[in-house]
Amino acid sequence: MANIVKKPKKTKKIIQNWQVHVLASFNNTLISVTDDKGNVLTWASWWSAWFKWAREATPYAAQVAAEQAITKAKTLHSIEVVDVYVKWIGSWREQAIRGLISWGVELRAIYDITPVPHNGCRPKKTRSL
Numbered sequence: 128m129a130n131i132v133k134k135p136k137k138t139k140k141i142i143q144n145w146q147v148h149v150l151a152s153f154n155n156t157l158i159s160v161t162d163d164k165g166n167v168l169t170w171a172s173w174w175s176a177w178f179k180w181a182r183e184a185t186p187y188a189a190q191v192a193a194e195q196a197i198t199k200a201k202t203l204h205s206i207e208v209v210d211v212y213v214k215w216i217g218s219w220r221e222q223a224i225r226g227l228i229s230w231g232v233e234l235r236a237i238y239d240i241t242p243v244p245h246n247g248c249r250p251k252k253t254r255s256l
Contacts, residue, residue, distance in 0.1 A: 145200075145209040147227060149193070151217030156189040158196040159224060160206070168204060171196035186222035193226030201230070211237045 142253055144163035150156070153182050161169040171184040171192045200206050228234065 129222065139204055142204070145204075145206045147193075147196070147209045147211045149211065149213045149218035149220055149223045150215060151223060152215050153212065153217055154233055155183060156192055156217065156223060157188075158193050158220060160196055160200040160209075169196055169199040171199070186219035189217075189219035189223040190226035190229075193223040194230055197227055197230045201232075205234065208233045208235050210235050212240050214235065214242075216241060224241050 142162045146161045146165075148157075148159045148161060150158075155173060157170065157172045159167050163165050173188040173192055183233065197206075209227070211224060211227065211234055212226070224234070224237065
C-alpha cells in the first residue's frame with residue numbers, strides 16, 4: 128500500500144512589516160503579499176479572479192485581484208498595515224491600490240519602484256546612402 132503523505136497545516140505568521148507588490152503591466156496585473164524579507168505568502172492575478180483574455184487588462188480585474196490577495200492574507204495572517212510597492216506603468220495600478228484600501232487595510236507608504244533607464248539603449252547607426 129502506498130504511503131500517505133500529510134500536508135503540513137498552514138500556520139499563522141506573526142510579522143510586523145507586510146509588503147504588497149503590485150506589478151501592473153499593459154497585459155497583466157500581479158499582486159503578491161510578502162513579509163519583510165520578501166517571502167511570498169499569498170498572491171493573486173487576473174487569472175485567479177477568472178478574468179479571461181480581453182478583460183484581463185482592465186482596471187476592474189486589477190481591483191478584484193487585489194481584493195482576493197488581501198482577503199487571503201487577512202484570513203491566513205490577519206494583516207492590518209502594509210507597505211505598497213508598485214511597478215510598471217499600467218493604467219490600473221491606482222485601481223489595484225483602491226482595491227487594497229476597500230478591504231480595510233491601512234497603507235503605511237506607497238513606493239513606485241518602476242525601473243528608469245539612466246542613459247537608455249545605444250541608438251541605431253545613421254543610414255548612409
